[in-house]
Structures are given as structure tokens and as C-alpha cells.
Amino acid sequence: MSGQHILISDPSLRDGNHAVRHQLTPDQVRAYCLRAEEARIPVVEVGHGNGIGASSLQLGEAAATDGALLEAARGALKNTQLGVHIIPGFATIEKDLKPALDSGVDVFRVASHCTEADITERFITFARNAGKTAYGVLMMSHMASPEVLLEEAQKMEAYGAETLVIMDSAGNYLPEDVRQRIEVLVEGLGIPVGFHAHNNLGCAIANSVAAVEAGATMLDGCARGFGAGAGNAQLEVLVPVLHRLGYETGIDLYKVLDLASFAEREIMDVVPIISSTSVVSGLSGVFSGFLKPATRIAEDFDVDVRDVFFELGRRGIVAGQEDIILEVAADLSKRRQLA
The missing domain is CATH 3.20.20.70 (Aldolase class I)
Known part of the structure; x- marks a missing residue:
């Protein structure tokens, strides 16, 4: 070494x-x-x-x-x-x-x-x-x-x-x-x-x-x-x-x-930190670049972004499939309304 x-x-x-x-x-x-x-x-x-x-x-x-x-x-x-x-x-x-x-x-x-x-x-x-x-x-x-x-x-x-x-x-x-x-x-x-x-x-x-x-x-x-x-x-x-x-x-x-x-x-807006959402993103195995769009979309649909990440991870979503974030958030919102 x-x-x-x-x-x-x-x-x-x-x-x-x-x-x-x-x-x-x-x-x-x-x-x-x-x-x-x-x-x-x-x-x-x-x-x-x-x-x-x-x-x-x-x-x-x-x-x-x-x-x-x-x-x-x-x-x-x-x-x-x-x-x-x-x-x-x-x-x-x-x-x-x-x-x-x-x-x-x-x-x-x-x-x-x-x-x-x-x-x-x-x-x-x-x-x-x-x-x-x-x-x-x-x-x-x-x-x-x-x-x-x-x-x-x-x-x-x-x-x-x-x-x-x-x-x-x-x-x-x-x-x-x-x-x-x-x-x-x-x-x-x-x-x-x-x-x-x-x-x-x-x-x-x-x-x-x-x-x-x-x-x-x-x-x-x-x-x-x-x-x-x-x-x-x-x-x-x-x-x-x-x-x-x-x-x-x-x-x-x-x-x-x-x-x-x-x-x-x-050049940085903020220094990266390990937020609660980042932890869930890592645990769920979802592309780190989804953090900002997933957080924004979850807020738009009034659903828990942690649920969004775990569902994205369950589906095996990867970079380039950003449109699925919207689909997942909409599904979670609909399930909550029907519960």
C-alpha cells in the first residue's frame, strides 16, 4: 500500500x-x-x-x-x-x-x-x-x-x-x-x-x-x-x-x-447534507438525482416523500424515468383518498 x-x-x-x-x-x-x-x-x-x-x-x-x-x-x-x-x-x-x-x-x-x-x-x-x-x-x-x-x-x-x-x-x-x-x-x-x-x-x-x-x-x-x-x-x-x-x-x-x-x-446554493429524505433515498436504492423532483412532486400531491421513494425503489426506477415520480405520487394520493 x-x-x-x-x-x-x-x-x-x-x-x-x-x-x-x-x-x-x-x-x-x-x-x-x-x-x-x-x-x-x-x-x-x-x-x-x-x-x-x-x-x-x-x-x-x-x-x-x-x-x-x-x-x-x-x-x-x-x-x-x-x-x-x-x-x-x-x-x-x-x-x-x-x-x-x-x-x-x-x-x-x-x-x-x-x-x-x-x-x-x-x-x-x-x-x-x-x-x-x-x-x-x-x-x-x-x-x-x-x-x-x-x-x-x-x-x-x-x-x-x-x-x-x-x-x-x-x-x-x-x-x-x-x-x-x-x-x-x-x-x-x-x-x-x-x-x-x-x-x-x-x-x-x-x-x-x-x-x-x-x-x-x-x-x-x-x-x-x-x-x-x-x-x-x-x-x-x-x-x-x-x-x-x-x-x-x-x-x-x-x-x-x-x-x-x-x-x-x-458555486453552491447550499452544502449537501444528509437529510431525512436523503437517508430514505439511499435505503430505497433510488437515484440520488431524484431528491429535488421527488420532494417537489410529493408536496404538490400532499403525500409523504418517503413513501414516494420506497415505492420508486420497489419498482426499480432509474435515472431517465423521472416521469414515474409523478405517477407514483398520484397513485399514493389516490390510495389515501380511497382509504
């Missing part, structure tokens, strides 16, 4: 966009990236919360185009790489990936639901053929067994993915859950494995540590946890914890602490 390098990727300007209804501006992105560069953050991820190409009425309209955000970031980054999150279906190769190439994107993180890796093949192949780094990302990974995750991850590896990342998109994991999955993936893959934590149950840092102890060599962390729902692993906590454990990140401690303070002051 001593001196082992852990690659840190910072999705504050992508996952954090969920927390501000996708309203980050080019000026905010530029200012953050300048400070991330000073802190020696290896990778900064930029874009709509659901990835490039996802700005829409259903998922939330962004304040700025993908191109404007990426160009603002690219102009501020020299040594730090620029990354994007891609979900096939929301993004297309012609409309979104080719312009992202022109904007100078270095790292393409191609994501699917944890059992649908097949949809990523064309996108991973495109990024690799363009000479760019391509990651395979399995979202909502708690919804699949370690063995199924490995099968899906092996597909991504065969498509050309250079790193495989599993996301705890609902903040549902405890450390042992992470350890079991990472161990299986590290043993069964020939490429590095990474982990993306959410903090609904207060385990984001512990889960990240469990991931590296099980063999992961890449972690995501966001300034002040800036992300959907209860937020992500806090970047400025994750880095010193890793350093104390003997891992290396190459990140400047004082500068990353300054970066987090800047983010709280200049």
Missing part, C-alpha cells in the same frame, strides 16, 4: 450541476477549473448532471450549452485533464461526442445502467479511435450482483474501456458491499477499477477507502461533496484521508482545501 498512487477524478462541475438544477455558468466553471489546476487535480469532469447532451425539459434545462461549459473549462486547464460523462441515448456521437472532441475533451466516461453495458460499445470505440481516454461506467451498481457486474464490465473492457468505474448512484452501499464488488472486478478484469460514492448513508469516505483497500486505483471526489442528493465523497476530506493511509494522489492539500472553500462560496 505504501506510496500506491490513486487517481482522483473530480466531477463537481457535472454531478454538482444536479444540486443547482443544472444552472452552472461558464464563468463559474472557468473559475473553478483555474483553482483545480492549481491544486493539481488530475481530472475535472464538466457538464449537465446527466452528462453531455442531457439538457431537456424532462431532465432539466441547463443554463449554458455543453460547448460553452467545455470551452470555459478547457481554457483554464493545462495539466489537468478535461472529462465528460456520457449516457448513450441522452448523448449521440454526431451531436455531442464530435463537438466534445473539438472542445478538447481528454477523458470520455461512457455510462450505462449496470446491466446494459451493450449500449456503450459504439461510444467507447469512437473515443478510443479518436485517440482519447475512455472509461466504462456502470451506474446504479447496487442493483446487480458482483457476478453480473463483472459480466457487464468485461463487455466494456472488450469494447476498449481503459478503466471500469462502478457508481453507487443511490448512496445505498455499506463498505462491505463495496469491498465484495471491487474484489470481484479487480480479479476478473485486466484494466484498472474505480469507484464513485454518494453519501446518503454517511458512508462515502468509508466506502471509498474500502474500494482502494479492495484494489481500486481510481476514485471520484467532489468539493464539499457537491453532487446530487446528499452529495458525493468530499474531495477535500478524501485526499487527506488517503494520504494519511499512505496512498499518493499528487494533489496539493492546502490548494484542495482552498478549492472546496471557493466552491462553497461561489
Whole structure:
């Protein structure tokens, strides 16, 4: 373990966009990236919360185009790489990936639901053929067994993915859950494995540590946890914890602490907290990005948002199915009226 390098990727300007209804501006992105560069953050991820190409009425309209955000970031980054999150279906190769190439994107993180890796093949192949780094990302990974995750991850590896990342998109994991999955993936893959934590149950840092102890060599962390729902692993906590454990990140401690303070002051409406609703979201295994719309819709129908989350979890709803929140709230309201 001593001196082992852990690659840190910072999705504050992508996952954090969920927390501000996708309203980050080019000026905010530029200012953050300048400070991330000073802190020696290896990778900064930029874009709509659901990835490039996802700005829409259903998922939330962004304040700025993908191109404007990426160009603002690219102009501020020299040594730090620029990354994007891609979900096939929301993004297309012609409309979104080719312009992202022109904007100078270095790292393409191609994501699917944890059992649908097949949809990523064309996108991973495109990024690799363009000479760019391509990651395979399995979202909502708690919804699949370690063995199924490995099968899906092996597909991504065969498509050309250079790193495989599993996301705890609902903040549902405890450390042992992470350890079991990472161990299986590290043993069964020939490429590095990474982990993306959410903090609904207060385990984001512990889960990240469990991931590296099980063999992961890449972690995501966001300034002040800036992300959907209860937020992500806090970047400025994750880095010193890793350093104390003997891992290396190459990140400047004082500068990353300054970066987090800047983010709280200049780009966040509120610092993510573990609210009562966030806990239920994590327990029910529902995508963290549903927190704001589910809360709003539950209030509109005068139903308990906790009931909404548990029903969404029972139905196995995932990102992109935001319309089901309305259906669930309406059903709960109707049941209450008939009771």
C-alpha cells in the first residue's frame, strides 16, 4: 500500500450541476477549473448532471450549452485533464461526442445502467479511435450482483474501456458491499477499477477507502461533496484521508482545501447534507438525482416523500424515468383518498 498512487477524478462541475438544477455558468466553471489546476487535480469532469447532451425539459434545462461549459473549462486547464460523462441515448456521437472532441475533451466516461453495458460499445470505440481516454461506467451498481457486474464490465473492457468505474448512484452501499464488488472486478478484469460514492448513508469516505483497500486505483471526489442528493465523497476530506493511509494522489492539500472553500462560496446554493429524505433515498436504492423532483412532486400531491421513494425503489426506477415520480405520487394520493 505504501506510496500506491490513486487517481482522483473530480466531477463537481457535472454531478454538482444536479444540486443547482443544472444552472452552472461558464464563468463559474472557468473559475473553478483555474483553482483545480492549481491544486493539481488530475481530472475535472464538466457538464449537465446527466452528462453531455442531457439538457431537456424532462431532465432539466441547463443554463449554458455543453460547448460553452467545455470551452470555459478547457481554457483554464493545462495539466489537468478535461472529462465528460456520457449516457448513450441522452448523448449521440454526431451531436455531442464530435463537438466534445473539438472542445478538447481528454477523458470520455461512457455510462450505462449496470446491466446494459451493450449500449456503450459504439461510444467507447469512437473515443478510443479518436485517440482519447475512455472509461466504462456502470451506474446504479447496487442493483446487480458482483457476478453480473463483472459480466457487464468485461463487455466494456472488450469494447476498449481503459478503466471500469462502478457508481453507487443511490448512496445505498455499506463498505462491505463495496469491498465484495471491487474484489470481484479487480480479479476478473485486466484494466484498472474505480469507484464513485454518494453519501446518503454517511458512508462515502468509508466506502471509498474500502474500494482502494479492495484494489481500486481510481476514485471520484467532489468539493464539499457537491453532487446530487446528499452529495458525493468530499474531495477535500478524501485526499487527506488517503494520504494519511499512505496512498499518493499528487494533489496539493492546502490548494484542495482552498478549492472546496471557493466552491462553497461561489458555486453552491447550499452544502449537501444528509437529510431525512436523503437517508430514505439511499435505503430505497433510488437515484440520488431524484431528491429535488421527488420532494417537489410529493408536496404538490400532499403525500409523504418517503413513501414516494420506497415505492420508486420497489419498482426499480432509474435515472431517465423521472416521469414515474409523478405517477407514483398520484397513485399514493389516490390510495389515501380511497382509504
